[in-house]
Amino acid sequence: MDTQVADTLLGSLIDGRYRIRGRVARGGMATVYTAMDERLERAVAIKIIHSTQGPPGRAGAGNFVDRFTDEAKTIARLTHPNVVAVYDQGTHAGRPYLVMEFVRGRTLRELLTERRRLNPDEALAITEQMLAAVAAAHRAGLVHRDIKPENVLVAEAPSGGPSNLVDSVVKVTDFGLARAVEASTDHDNGNQLMATVAYVAPELVTDGRADARTDVYSAGIVLFEMLTGRVPYEGDRPIDIAWQHVDRDVPAPSTLVPGLPRLLDDLVARATRRDPAARPSDAGALLAEVQVARDGLGTANSQTAMLPSVSDGPAVSQPTMVVAAVRPPERPTWARLPEGGQPTRGRRRAAPSAAGDLGSRLAALGTRLTGGGSGRLGVAAVVVVLGLVAALGGWWFGVGRYTTTPELVSMSKVEAEAQASQSGFTLRYADPRHDDQVPRDGVVAQEPASAARILKGGTITLTLSLGPERFELPDVVGKEFDLAEADLVSAQLEVVKGTARFDDGLPEGVVVATSPEAGKEVRPGDEITVILSKGRAPITVPNLVGKNLNEARAQIAQLGLVLVEPTYKESDKPRDEVLGQSPAVGSGVEKDAQVRLEVSKGPPQVTVPRVIDLPCQQAKQVLESQGFQVTVQFNPNAVTRFQNPNENAQVPPGTQITIGCF
Structure with a gap:
């Protein structure tokens, strides 16, 4: 039994106009309701974006409301029979909403859940x-960015019959909504909206950028799912699925459903190529290919291809599914682009009635020309002229209007523009990409390729280089190895473990250092050496400062450490007293670690002056004035006859000097 939570919006009146009648669906960004427009008395659908409370948390993020309003205006101007129309927009209780066309039907997701897969003509x-x-x-x-079965509505066919999918009306919804949310989350949360991972294009995973070719890729995945009943990639985590789009080619549908025509495999492969430049340039180009494939499928199906029926049940005899051209002779108008924008490549052949009328006119012309002798000459002349016209027309449409694409790859942007201008071509630019061989603003790729056929004066799409990809090595010091490795691998770097070492500040298994160091410039694929901590070393360095060198040497040897030759410096401390040490007191070291000591050379030496032959009292004053301690022997009132230490001796300051007076 399903449990429903009471919705406070049910029955409420929005903007004094829209009466909420029921809830249709709830998603990650918004909830969709059915409502009655009491002013115009028509049923509408209302999509209300979630509030800032709870997991979605989008409506109040930054200037999202302004962005959402701008997107709503853009979508409202997008008038097309296959697009869900937008009637109005506003805010209710601080939450943005859109008022849209109410489509009576089901989503493509619901149809696939019910039928698992569709026959090729329906798909x-x-x-x-x-x-x-x-x-x-x-x-x-405008780029949709989130094409998936949930955003494709299949309405009831105008010819009736719920199973007639070929004649059903298809409506696409949620144009621009993904872009508005993405623009808000990019600035406010540092995140980027990614389309449902089952349908996401590789460039959206690697670069986070989307253009028309991103929608082409997603549409190709939706076609694959309609043909096979499943998406190409599955995984335990969304990120695993997303990276399969980057690393693997989409399999051919016929490998999962034997018997599918080759042209469907080719169509899916063209739309889902991993390189955006290799796909059709936009949805219009892919539409032309789909229409050609549909015409080709109708011709192939005249011989009735047999496919196994769709069944998830036990292995019993099942009716077979016949792939036949079940569509009506002319598709409904709502199933085609407006004539002005319809690609010529997929345009249908003229109707039989028009062909018949042209045949009648040619027959009448023939009768008039063959009415007499001169008519026969006229026939010959007409035949010759028509032959020349046909030949020239065939040459023009088949060869004459085409030329070959010049080689622009590896040229600079300026050189390529000059070459294209000289040859009469127009240039457009795809998203640039990094390249290790081609310098910045050089041409990395072109579409069409060099020497390919192209209309004279046609357009060539160039991809420019951003130069070699370089970025600063992220700082992973202090992180556990698994987290550090994930950060470095996500930056497309190779990780190797270096020799672990003891560290007093970091526990075992935590990154102590990297080579190269954090902040250095690296490029994708570079090898980064990660050095891990072994924890605190087993031996603690004692305090040796203030001790005599011999005492310090004995203590170092007792701990199993090695004393490096001491460094002496002048000091007022006694000679051989330890002034400093490395490693510092309390540091952790392992056995045989080296210890360096800084030792005192003692105070600086001073010269003893000559005081012999001076009166005793005068000699004492001279010595004391220079900081010496003086001892007088014999007669202090006599003349100084000897001194110890002798004159010019080098002694420490404050040395005791003895003088003898008699």
Whole structure:
């Protein structure tokens, strides 16, 4: 039994106009309700963005409301029969909302849950309408960023019959909403919105950037799921699934559903290539390929291809599914792009009635020309002229209007622009990328490739180099190895363990240092040596300062340490007294670690002056004035006859001097 939590919005009136009737669905960003527009008396859908309370936490983030309003205006201007229309927007209780067209139908996700997979004709019909909507957005400069079955609505077919998916109306929703949320979270939370990982394009995982080709990739994954009943990649964590899009090619649908036509494998492969430059440039280009494939599928199906039926039940006899051209002769108008924007590559052939009318006119012309003798000459002339026109037309459309693409790769941007201008081509630029061989602003890739056929005056898409990728090595000192390794691997660096060492400040297993050091410039693929702590060393360095050198030497030897030759310096401390030590007192070291001592040379020496032959009292005054201690022997009133130490002797300050007077 399902348990529902009471929704306080049910029955409420928003903006004095929209009466909430029921809740349709709740997602990570918003909740969708059905409502009645009491002013115009029509049913609408209202998408209300979640409040700042709770896990979504988006509506109040930074200037999100302003961004959301701008996006709503952009979407409202996007008028297309396959796009869910936006009627109004506003805020209710501080939460932004959109008022949208109410589509009576189910999501593509619900259809796939019920049927598991669709037959090829149904899958292509839905894909065609889905791409028509996305192509209209791309022409308006808008990228969807979150194409998935949950955002594709399949309405009831106008011809009736819930199972007639070929003739159903497909509507795409949530244009621009992902972009508005992404713009808010980028600035406020430091995060970037990523489309559902099952459908995410590789460049959105690696670079976080999206363009029209990102939508092309997601549409290709949706087509793959409709054909096979599953997404190409699965995993225990979303990040594992996302990186499979980067590291692996999408498998051919026929490897999972034997018997699918080769043209469907090729179509999925073109749309889901990992290199964005190798995909169709936008949804309009992919739409043209889908329409061509759909026409080709109709021709192939005239011979009736047999596929196994879809069943999850026990292995019993099941009816087979016949892939046949079950669509009506002309697709409904809402299933095609407006004529002005429809790609010519996928445009249908002329209707039989028009062809028949042209045949009647040619037959009448033939009758008039063959009515007499001169008519036969006219026929010959017409045949010759028509032959020349056909030949020239065939040459022009097949060869004449085409030329070859010049080689622009490895040129600088300035050189490439000059070359393209000289040859009459227009340039456009794809997102730049790093390259170790091509300097910054050099051409890394071009589409079409060099020497390929291209219309004269056509457009060449160039990818410029950002130069070799360089970035500062992140600081992982103080982190446990697993966390440090994850940080470095995510930066596309190779991690090796160096020789562990003791450290007084960091516990065992924590990173002590890296080589190169944090902050140094590195590039993807560089090898980083990580040095781990072994914890505190087993021997504690004692305090040796103030001790005599011999005493300090004995204590060092007793601990199993090695004393390096001491360094002497002048000091007022007694000679051989320890003034400083390294390692510091209390440091942890291991056995045989070296200890360095700084030892006193004693006070600086002074020269003893000559006082012999001076009166005794005068000699005493001279010596005491220079800081010596004086001892007088014999007669203090006589003349000084000897001194000890002798004159010019080098002695420490304050030395005792003895003088003899008689």
